[in-house]
Amino acid sequence: AQSVAQPEDQVNVAEGNPLTVKCTYSVSGNPYLFWYVQYPNRGLQFLLKYITGDNLVKGSYGFEAEFNKSQTSFHLKKPSALVSDSALYFCAVRDYSGGGADGLTFGKGTHLIIQP
Amino acid sequence: DVKVTQSSRYLVKRTGEKVFLECVQDMDHENMFWYRQDPGLGLRLIYFSYDVKMKEKGDIPEGYSVSREKKERFSLILESASTNQTSMYLCASDAGFFNEQFFGPGTRLTVL
Numbered sequence: 001a002q003s004v005a006q007p008e009d010q011v012n013v014a015e016g017n018p019l020t021v022k023c024t025y026s027v028s029g030n031p032y033l034f035w036y037v038q039y040p041n042r043g044l045q046f047l048l049k050y051i052t053g054d055n056l057v058k059g060s061y062g063f064e065a066e067f068n069k070s071q072t073s074f075h076l077k078k079p080s081a082l083v084s085d086s087a088l089y090f091c092a093v094r095d096y097s098g099g100g101a102d103g104l105t106f107g108k109g110t111h112l113i114i115q116p
Numbered sequence: 117d118v119k120v121t122q123s124s125r126y127l128v129k130r131t132g133e134k135v136f137l138e139c140v141q142d143m144d145h146e147n148m149f150w151y152r153q154d155p156g157l158g159l160r161l162i163y164f165s166y167d168v169k170m171k172e173k174g175d176i177p178e179g180y181s182v183s184r185e186k187k188e189r190f191s192l193i194l195e196s197a198s199t200n201q202t203s204m205y206l207c208a209s210d211a212g213f214f215n216e217q218f219f220g221p222g223t224r225l226t227v228l
Contacts, residue, residue, distance in 0.1 A: 034217075042221060044219040046216040102172075103149045
């Protein structure tokens with residue numbers, strides 16, 4: 001069975017500082033990893049994904065994530081935080097076991113708060 | 117602009133009522149999904165469908181059923197609503213396993 005852990009319920013960062021939101025995963029096959037963001041009273045929006053290739057993945061709004069197979073991690077990063085980045089962030093994984101349209105397994109989410 | 121729409125943003129029902137949540141996507145996606153979102157638990161998969169009239173159970177299917185009669189529409193049914201089904205329900209669709217999912221705005225269901 002696959003699982004995702006987001007060890008921090010909340011991350012506080014000052015505006016202009018770099019930010020990191022942590023994610024670790026567990027899968028039996030090859031991991032396919034995603035980050036989503038949810039603004040208040042909104043659905044989830046896709047930020048970026050890792051399928052294969054370069055370990056550093058760039059996504060929307062200046063976010064990037066680094067896939068680390070040995071540490072089974074996929075941390076979300078941004079060099080300079082904006083107040084508008086404040087939201088709820090979800091890491092998710094799909095474990096490709098040979099076919100089908102299995103859904104995503106999500107972490108519990110991390111509240112990111114950017115302080116002016 | 118691609119879109120997943122859900123029939124209601126807010127819904128209040130009584131215990132024991134039959135509840136229908138509707139989801140429509142305009143992207144011609146094969147795959148559609150229903151999740152519920154609860155604070156501290158993240159999103160959990162209820163059911164998904166990879167084709168018309170096809171359905172698969174997710175992680176928490178108990179107390180729910182689904183219907184997919186047309187490619188663009190995926191319905192979630194609560195046969196007899198209970199208070200522990202009070203939650204935010206999110207519908208999603210995607211174009212294949214390696215593609216990102218597109219989510220609807222969610223339906224916040226309260227069962228009294």
